[in-house]
Amino acid sequence: MENIYAPRFQNEDAAREHLEALHWPDGPVCPHCESGNTKRLPPQRGRKTKAHPEGALRKGVVQCNRCRKQFTVTVGTVFESSKVPLHKWLLATHLIVSSKKGISAHQLHRMIGVTYKTAWFMAHRIREAMKPSDNGPVGGPGSDVEADETYYGKRPGEENNRLGMLRRNRIVSLVDRATGRATSIVFNGTFNANTLGAYLFTRVDRRSRLLTDEHQAYKRPGRDFAAHVHVAHARDEWVSEHDRTAHTNTVEGFFGIFKRGMRGIYQHCGQQHLARYLAEFDFRYSNRVGLGINDAERADIALKGISGKRLTYRRTNGLATA
Ligand SMILES: [Zn+2]
Known part of the structure; x- marks a missing residue:
């Protein structure tokens, strides 16, 4: 198993950069109009709240030069609506995909430091992302x-x-x-x-x-x-x-x-x-090792699945937001 102390499992900036590299190999793409003509903005202050009187610092904000809207790599995904930091999502995904027989919500809860209920929710979201996006037929001539x-x-x-x-x-x-x-x-x-x-x-x-x-x-x-x-x-x-x-x-x-x-x-x-x-x-x-896919690659495939489901995400599957 890959080192769980890798920066992206420990640090929010490293986690976000990992997702960005995964989703935007050629630079940011606007999720609203799909334009690649974008500009990275310095960290932005969010709305002032009791918890953040100055406004929470929002990093990774990109502005679209075409439709002028602002976005981050997690916009519209379960990551954005979750209170759980991104690096914990990445660690949870990594642990689930690299343990051969799976990992219980109890174990996940202890290993990533979130409540049992949150760990359970995260595990189910990650499983949901593992459903193949391509449901086309398998096999073919000679198969x-x-x-x-x-x-x-x-x-x-x-x-x-x-x-x-x-x-x-x-x-x-x-x-x-x-x-x-x-x-x-x-x-x-x-x-x-x-x-x-x-x-x-x-x-x-x-x-x-x-x-x-x-x-x-x-x-x-x-x-x-x-x-x-x-x-x-x-x-x-x-x-x-x-x-x-x-x-x-x-x-x-x-x-x-x-x-x-x-x-x-x-x-x-x-x-x-x-x-x-x-x-x-x-x-x-x-996506097993025997097919030439290592733990890190398997985790990246799952992470792509999580964000790839941003448009089809429905609340009707019995899962509330953690
Ligand atoms: Zn745009």
Whole structure:
């Protein structure tokens, strides 16, 4: 793991400069009119308040020469509306993306020095940012895409299934072997050839070879792909004798990481948050060291995601502002 004492995790100016370099590689761009014709202003005094009788000092202000509006790199993002300093957001993001199995809100709260409630909120915002902005299909001509389903949560009546706890969810995951990336959904509702087909046809390029287990629901949609290999798990034919690539071991490996992480760290995951945890595991798996992405690069991808969602940020996802 990279040094958590790096300046951007300790110091507000360094944190802001890091975000600026990430978002504005060619200099500031106006978020209002997208002009690159801008001018950096000296630190500005904000409105006078009780806490800041002189007005709080606002650094990193840029003025657009075209529309004349002023902005900073965090304008319109969750960072701007949060009372938590930017360097703590960067540290939280770094910790979440670089711990293999995830990190609990309790641990985050102790490590970055914010309240538990704030740490919980921050972690969910960061997870939200890990959802891919590109939901286009995976695979393509000559590609192998593994699809598999698993269950997570408890059946009604099972031990410890208190009200509001996680119910039994069906999760469907895809792994594109060529890119090594995973993408998952919580598949609530009917699971049959129609509903599964609708999902597969949106998320997987039909020119791919589809690899699945023997579940009936894959059979009809499977015909629309370049090829469909169904592996017979029940008979222990995990890897076919004739074709060593005919297996779903990759996606099963992903489920293993997901379940170990959830059991170890996020055992109290609420039903409404499962999709976000799943996005976190998809993200780390899809940006793992084995694919040549180090901790710092992975954190930067997540940070871009947080600010990239500035225009689509909605309060309706059950999260208040911390
Ligand atoms: Zn402008």
